[in-house]
Amino acid sequence: MSKSIMHDGEYCYICGSRNGLEWHHVLGGISNRKLSERYGLKVRLCHECHTGDGGAQYEKELNLRLKREAQKVFEEKYGHDEWMRRFRKNYLEV
Numbered sequence: 001m002s003k004s005i006m007h008d009g010e011y012c013y014i015c016g017s018r019n020g021l022e023w024h025h026v027l028g029g030i031s032n033r034k035l036s037e038r039y040g041l042k043v044r045l046c047h048e049c050h051t052g053d054g055g056a057q058y059e060k061e062l063n064l065r066l067k068r069e070a071q072k073v074f075e076e077k078y079g080h081d082e083w084m085r086r087f088r089k090n091y092l093e094v
Contacts, residue, residue, distance in 0.1 A: 005040035006073050013043035013066075014056070020047040024056050026070040027087060035086055039078075041070040067091040 007013050012021060021044040025036035036042055043066065051057045056066055068091045075083050084090065 002037055002040045004042050004044075005077060006070060007043045009044040011044070012046040012049050014045055014049040014062070017046040017049075021045065022047060022050045024050050024066070026066045032087065036070075039074060039086075041074060064091065064094060068094075 006026070009021070009023075011018050013024075023042050024045045025033045026041045026043065027033065027036045045056060049055050054062070056062050071083055071087075071091050
């Protein structure tokens, strides 16, 4: 498992809790999940912030926020062209 480039993983990225943490791959789907793992585009979330009501798995705005944050961090490290080559969608313009 690769290290996150977004977050140290010691607490919930959303609420700060240290209980029941789960990895959330910011970009989903079979191929994008693998790329999320490869490039460290993942954050630790408590169970509620991950899959509860309003959690990242189901809340569209929170999900988009995480994708935008992932894109910014990725682009700082690898550049915009590489983001578009790998992920083919600009979440910063959505």
